[in-house]
Amino acid sequence: MSRLLRSLAGRVTLLTTIAVGLAVAFVAAGAFMTVRVQMQSTLDNSLLDRAQQATRTSALSQLSTDLKIPSWALGAGDIRVAFVYPDGKVLTPDQGPRLYIGEPEFAVAQGKRAYNIRTIAAGGTDYRVASVPAATPGEALVVAQSLEPQKQVLARLGVVLLLVGLLGVAAAGVSGWAVARNGLRPVRRLTVEVEAIARTEDLTPIEVHGDDEVGRLAAAFNEMLRALAASRDRQRQLVADAGHELRTPLTSLRTNIELLTQVDSPGAEALPAGARTELLDDVRAQIEELTTLIGDLMELSRHEPAAHLVAPVDLADVVDQALARVRRRAAGLVFDVDLEPAELVGDAAALERAVTNLLDNAAKWSPAGGTVTVRLADGTLTVDDEGPGIAGEDRDRVFDRFWRADESRGMPGSGLGLSIVRQVAERHAGRVDVEESPAGGARLVLALPVGAAAAAAGPAGPLGPRPTSPPPAAGPTARPATPPPAPPTTGGRP
Incomplete structure (x- = not known):
């Protein structure tokens, strides 16, 4: 039984750990995705604001003549710009990897879209690119920002969530084991007491602690013990009473048989015929009494x-x-x-x-x-x-x-x-x-x-x-005139 309880505690701990691990995994994934989406949204809004500010500050032609990055981009080394002209020319003022301007950016320059935001790769680096139309029709400003800082932040966040999740799972496992052991302590105590009862056959009711499920189980077990003790007492009483009731006719029967044996021995004085007949009748009556008593005991033993x-x-x-x-x-x-x-x-x-x-x-x-x-x-x-x-x-x-x-x-x-x-x-x-x-x-x-x-x-x-055959039809019932012979039955009137 103790092995079973240990196995049960191990299963409870395992299930608790799995449940907490799944919960932590879902929470971590949700937090990671929420932060990622929020950072992406913040970056997109920032790029659009910068691009719109640049178009209001200076004309693209002037920017292209000076080949300078505007003042709003100074000091932001992860920011890159590109200019789209009516003749389809694309100009990148810096010397970084080429930004592959495509159909979405041209659609913005042609006025087909109000703006466009997407992610592109340039020189092994991912950029978030925002395109807005300029004041001059057919021209567009493209502002790109590297996603590496965002990736670094998300990577650090993922490591932190993983470590916290592992610590949470470990703590849940330890807590589950402690809770399982403490929760099964009343069961272990009840198991020890039941094993002691089985070993000693002492049917004394056990002590009930509390009114929880284990307490109700102990109370039900006590009811079973009381019923078993009462059954055993009735069995002992039945055996004692049967022995007492059998002793009297057996003693009388043995006495009569010994008397008949002594009378029939060589040299003994013969009994009168009437006395011998009386002794034999007494023996028959005692045998019938024993037969009736044994039959009654067998009838009472039928369940x-x-x-x-x-x-x-x-x-x-x-x-x-x-x-x-x-x-x-x-x-x-x-x-x-x-x-x-x-x-x-x-x-x-x-x-x-x-x-x-x-x-x-x-x-x-x-x-x-x-x-x-x-x-x-x-x-x-x-x-x-x-x-x-x-x-x-x-x-x-x-x-x-x-x-x-x-x-x-x-x-x-x-x-x-x-x-x-x-x-x-x-x-x-x-x-x-x-x-x-x-x-x-x-x-x-x-x-x-x-x-x-x-x-x-x-x-x-x-x-x-009950039998499947239908009961007999209503009406007078024929009763046998001569009942079948049966052995006499003695009533048990007090």
Whole structure:
């Protein structure tokens, strides 16, 4: 990670240097061109002013007779003049390199142009040439000035801009490196803390500094640590609770098996047939309890059910099948049932198990000859019993894994039945609640989205993609008279 941060700092520095270098280059080029254009404009204006002043001071014929440079040009060694006459003759008073007078200057002498300014080369030197008409028609005065002084100034300016630009780029690189290192310091600190957590597996939240992006990242990481710590605590609690719940039936099973083994050993006194049968029945019951507990644990460990089990389901059919099972195990109870069709998309097997756990829980706590009331309307299943009910302070814990009230310790069950109900409800975007029954017992309410509510949950809810086949047509649903055999399920009533 530290190598990655160094690479990131290097990239930030490089990008900063490139950006500043480009900016400096554009600014320097703009300044150079501005100065060059401004000097050119100043020189052109100066040449035109001098040429016009000369034409007003003296006639060209007089200048040509004296072959002298006028007083306005004296002391300016970089100034040269030439005279254009009506007969096309060109006279240069000085002895310098010949100025190549061309068509633009003749056009000025002939009155075709008011003036002309251009650059020409003479003797390896560039001159800026200005031509203006004289007082005598057909004559023109040409004033030329060397561009060497201007080139020297521009050359010095270019060197200065280059040096300043290089210094600016170097300063930008150093500043970018410093800013990158200081900016990545919180990231490096967070990296060190995260690496320490990964190395020590200590899920203590880290300290958050500030509310910037790194601070929000640290806060989000703390949320993840808390969730991970809670998950690990739940896992440890599940293992501890499962070990505790498995220890009791395993101890009893081992005791019974050892007793049967000792009785069957040579020389041991034989057990009466009734006692032996009772021991074997006890062993079978303990094996069934272990099987149920292991099945419940496997059900709770499922996070993503198989997609091929998801299909349109009538919750009323599911409740009918669960009632058929529970009635066989609770023959002494009366079931008051009123069911309305409720179409939804879900896992029929998981829903049946959840409903069975609710009914088993009510049957276990109902007195002999009592009534269990079952109602299904608008996708809400309500199960009322006539038992002692659930204390208000215990209602928030009845859906916890392995939690059981003190009065239920001696009763059958693993304490996982209602946990499975809650997990199935959440997987189907529903909920399960516990209330007080009007009959004085407990009321468990399983609410699932059906119809339009199920469609509003989205095309692929918590159970995975929905089938592409259309749901069955509305109308009476045929319910099996004889439900398929299934192993008994023990509810997890507290």
